[in-house]
Amino acid sequence: MKVTDHIKRAQGKTLFSFEIVPPQKGKKIEDLYKNIDPLMEFNPPFIDVTTSREEFVYVEKDGLLDRKITRMRPGTVGICAALKHKYNIDTVPHVLCGGFTREETEYLLVDCHYLGIENVMALRGDAMKHQRYFEPTEGGHRYANELVSQIRNLCEGKYLHETIEASKTDFCIGVAGYPEKHLEAPSLDFDLKKLKEKVDAGADYIVTQMFFDNSKFFEFVEKAKAFGIDVPIIPGIKPIAVKRHLRLLPQVFKIDLPETLITEVEKCKDNKEVRQVGIEWCIQQSKELKDAGVPLLHYYSMGKSDNIKAIASAIF
Ligand code: FAD
Numbered sequence: 001m002k003v004t005d006h007i008k009r010a011q012g013k014t015l016f017s018f019e020i021v022p023p024q025k026g027k028k029i030e031d032l033y034k035n036i037d038p039l040m041e042f043n044p045p046f047i048d049v050t051t052s053r054e055e056f057v058y059v060e061k062d063g064l065l066d067r068k069i070t071r072m073r074p075g076t077v078g079i080c081a082a083l084k085h086k087y088n089i090d091t092v093p094h095v096l097c098g099g100f101t102r103e104e105t106e107y108l109l110v111d112c113h114y115l116g117i118e119n120v121m122a123l124r125g126d127a128m129k130h131q132r133y134f135e136p137t138e139g140g141h142r143y144a145n146e147l148v149s150q151i152r153n154l155c156e157g158k159y160l161h162e163t164i165e166a167s168k169t170d171f172c173i174g175v176a177g178y179p180e181k182h183l184e185a186p187s188l189d190f191d192l193k194k195l196k197e198k199v200d201a202g203a204d205y206i207v208t209q210m211f212f213d214n215s216k217f218f219e220f221v222e223k224a225k226a227f228g229i230d231v232p233i234i235p236g237i238k239p240i241a242v243k244r245h246l247r248l249l250p251q252v253f254k255i256d257l258p259e260t261l262i263t264e265v266e267k268c269k270d271n272k273e274v275r276q277v278g279i280e281w282c283i284q285q286s287k288e289l290k291d292a293g294v295p296l297l298h299y300y301s302m303g304k305s306d307n308i309k310a311i312a313s314a315i316f
Helices: 003-010 029-042 076-087 102-114 144-155 188-201 214-226 245-253 259-267 271-291 306-315
Strands: 015-020 046-049 055-061 064-070 090-096 119-123 172-177 205-208 296-301
Touching (some): 003 015, 003 090, 003 205, 015 306, 029 076, 029 306, 046 076, 076 090, 076 102, 090 144, 102 144, 144 188, 205 214, 245 259, 259 271, 296 306
Parallel strands (some): 015 046, 015 296, 090 119
Antiparallel strands (some): 055 064
16 A cells, blocks of 8 residues: 555644665575564554665775775665565665666566556665765766656556556655755755645655754754645654764764763663663654654654653554
8 A cells, every 4th residue: 555545544633654774795694684673563564675776895806996886785665565575564665866777777677567666765875885975877867857757657557668558557656854954955945846846746644854953853843834735644753773873873864862861861861761861762752743644654663662662662
């Protein structure tokens, strides 16, 4: 079922969902199941599976370093199919512009359709580690709105090189939104204009970047409405788990952390205490968002899911 239909069917009740990052290659899928199993009692209507773009590795050859391209994690669509089968649940693969040509994207979407995966998150992806700014892959898309258009075309039976009326897909498309603006955007208004372009291109719902101050989310939703964005906006939230997050999250995502949270984390003697502070903060955030009637709370689960379970137990 589509994400938007799950939301409609819930009739105002706040749903629980989460996102997983595929483990590095070489691991077994049972490791992933072990982290997902404890979260299934909260009846998530779907699970998101992130995609990582290709990376460079340097291999020594004849005394010189040779640059090779590799992928560090197994393919998202395969994992989505496995989870769908194991848990009888909808899965949402993240589809990236970066690292994929339009043709590769089409094959990936054809696979999704074939496997009965009805939802996809359309994202640009980030710059590669050696790049300062994102550079589109040759033959790929520059911005997520172009990717949304490609997916929407497939829903009309328009493939890249032919139109096959009988093979229309019916994807529900999610896109990313940034309550504190995307790090490259010159202003929040500029970013909202671009978000509106993604919706106009055919996006059905928005999932936000993490935030730690709910007022940022509420203001964002109001501003989005003023820009004519009328699709569901799902808050994406993440519990702080280690002290290092105090520096890392603002640095990587250009988001602010509230002073009270910083003070609480700084007081912690070890990361076990930090994890508990993160859980408590996220419970408070979740309660407020749920009381405000958000359609769904979407949690970023990185690796171990014990903290998400503790939060979900308090909320759902
Ligand atoms: P876009 O919507 O293309 O926007 C990128 C930037 O370009 C913004 O600053 C925007 O304002 C600007 N812009 C957009 N269109 C135009 C235009 N026409 N002209 C000029 N400027 C424009 N990354 C991964 O690698 N894998 C994942 O699985 C993944 N999942 C994510 C899930 C969520 C919910 C979120 C919020 C992010 C996720 N990301 C993921 C990170 C995401 O790929 C990065 O944040 C990326 O830098 C931007 O992606 P986007 O789809 O928002 O890009």
